[in-house]
Amino acid sequence: KAGVTQTPRYLIKTRGQQVTLSCSPISGHRSVSWYQQTPGQGLQFLFEYFSETQRNKGNFPGRFSGRQFSNSRSEMNVSTLELGDSALYLCASSGTGRNTEAFFGQGTRLTVV
Amino acid sequence: QQQVKQSPQSLIVQKGGIPIINCAYENTAFDYFPWYQQFPGKGPALLIAIRPDVSEKKEGRFTISFNKSAKQFSLHIMDSQPGDSATYFCAASTGGGSQGNLIFGKGTKLSVKP
Numbered sequence: 001k002a003g004v005t006q007t008p009r010y011l012i013k014t015r016g017q018q019v020t021l022s023c024s025p026i027s028g029h030r031s032v033s034w035y036q037q038t039p040g041q042g043l044q045f046l047f048e049y050f051s052e053t054q055r056n057k058g059n060f061p062g063r064f065s066g067r068q069f070s071n072s073r074s075e076m077n078v079s080t081l082e083l084g085d086s087a088l089y090l091c092a093s094s095g096t097g098r099n100t101e102a103f104f105g106q107g108t109r110l111t112v113v
Numbered sequence: 114q115q116q117v118k119q120s121p122q123s124l125i126v127q128k129g130g131i132p133i134i135n136c137a138y139e140n141t142a143f144d145y146f147p148w149y150q151q152f153p154g155k156g157p158a159l160l161i162a163i164r165p166d167v168s169e170k171k172e173g174r175f176t177i178s179f180n181k182s183a184k185q186f187s188l189h190i191m192d193s194q195p196g197d198s199a200t201y202f203c204a205a206s207t208g209g210g211s212q213g214n215l216i217f218g219k220g221t222k223l224s225v226k227p
Binding site for chain 1: 218
């Protein structure tokens with residue numbers, strides 16, 4: 001079974017630009033969550049999508065947005081990039097039911113210059 | 114407001130030792146408590162998880178101890194090996210049937226010396 005796939009693995013963007021990150025979940029998983037990981041703040045929850053609807057949202061500004069497609073693939077968009085947005089962005093997918101776990105991808109390393 | 118507090122930040126043990134990592138939470142609505150292991154350049158991987166209806170869970174060399182009244186839980190790694198050197202994160206969620214909304218601790222960098 002293929003794992004969670006995130007593309008691209010690395011990105012360098014200029015301040016003020018926007019960026020779109022992609023996540024393909026494990027086959028059959030309908031929940032996709034996004035997290036930001038930085039040395040200072042650690043792993044922080046951005047948002048979760050389930051069946052194309054945002055189910056939960058973390059405490060991030062509106063510049064961070066996402067969406068999920070009918071095949072459960074998800075994209076995350078960050079507009080008007082700031083230097084502080086430099087981070088590892090992780091996607092996790094999970095199935096349904098009480099004992100499912102969240103499986104993480106390897107992440108997209110975003111550097112804003 | 115940090116909802117899950119993890120300690121220590123870093124830990125060095127000798128091979129065969131038993132490192133213990135502690136976490137404390139505030140939100141009594143949390144109902145799922147996983148531990149993740151992360152190696153450099155990789156995403157976090159689930160090690161073991163517990164729900165508040167049990168006080169201890171073992172999987173191989175990894176044990177979670179859970180104290181609901183104290184709102185604390187800890188990870189013990191028995192017979193630690195150099196290959197266990199990684200960063201460990203505790204987490205919590207109120208997901209019920211979904212673990213898509215995890216609140217993580219700040220992480221503990223574990224180094225196991227040969």
